[in-house]
Amino acid sequence: MRTFGIEDFWFIVLAAKWTIGLSLMAFVGGVLMGLVVALGRTAEHNAIRSAATAFVRIFQGTPLLLQLFLVFFGAPVLGLDLNPWLAAGIALILNTAAFLGEIWRGCIEAIPRGQSEASQALGLSYASRMSDVILPQAMRIAVAPTVGYLVQVVKGTSLAAIIGFTEVTRAGQIINNATFQPLYVFSLVAAIYFVLCWPLSLLAGHLERRQARAYLR
């Protein structure tokens, strides 16, 4: 046993780069896949809509931790060997896609039906109707809740610690096992998450209020 020193402090603080990296990976992947999910949920074809709905129900209806375990322990079943970094990344992308897809479905449905009918009457193709008419308007409503969800993504990356990926939480566990100063260690870990998440929460709140004002006008 040794005391909690300056190297321990930096070990935990620098592990934040893995938390940020994993968050970015989950967010970028989740945004791309979430768009597919949102379009699937609002598709006219029944089979596509059911498939997207099933995807959302499954990923919103089971714990993120178990999704992580299933990717991590399931990959060897398929003959793949994933390191914790990739396994956590894949599970977080799937989970983020389900939640963002569902948020964006609401934004797409908030655009009046007449818009979609008018573009159909003008003979626009599905791709043009979506990318030129519906999505640009839906995107404006989607910004605030999407930034808000980014906070959930950052917090979700802490679960990667349980399968052994050394991000901030796992770094804290390692230092705690060596120094047994849990009060310092976990206060520091919590402070790092707070510094990452709070500005995002404030930004989301600011965007939300600005949007509410825009609608009042």
Place this chain on the structure above:
Amino acid sequence: MNYQFQFQDVFAAWPLLLRGTWITIQLSLTATAIGLAVAVACAWAKTSGPAPLRWLVNAYIELIRNTPFLVQLFFFFFALPSIGLRWSAHSAALVAMVVNLGAYATEIIRAGIESIPRGQVEAALALNLKRHQVFRFVILKPALKAIYPALTSQFILLMLSSAVVSAISADDLTSVAANLQSQTFRSFEIYIVVAVVYLVLTLLFSAFFRLVYQRTLNYPDRR
């Protein structure tokens, strides 16, 4: 793919899994009941308490909502005992869940209180309704109706995030699964079965909440 699925070890342990499922339900319900009481007190403090109390409640909410549940759990299970507060994994898990839910539910309840227009209360008083009648029919029921969807989905989110308490080896469903995993090494089979159990719990609770809504709160209103 030449993997042999072996579910017999998992299904042989069904009494353990059933017990874990019950503890997950029990933890979630208890934490929700206590957490709601905390939230009502905090919502009151935030809307009509004195300034220092309002500041304190705000700090609590921001702190909890901007840090991961896993870190909060570690804090309650590892850090607090180091300053003399000793408790079991089960109690630490329950307290962490209460504290976590309390912060989220405070914001939901505050929104409910603020959703009642003042004129509505004044109108009820003008119609000579008694104070308790005003509270029950003019404040509580419409406020509950307004926050019902957010509150019930928060309960489901809490139940799902309670899987995380397995990280301190509590006795919930995921902890049972982790123990079985280390005994039988059938990780994938165990976790897929347990994931299905959580999915069924989510669907059952959602259906139950919908039923309660249709029976009690499904009346027409202005919105």
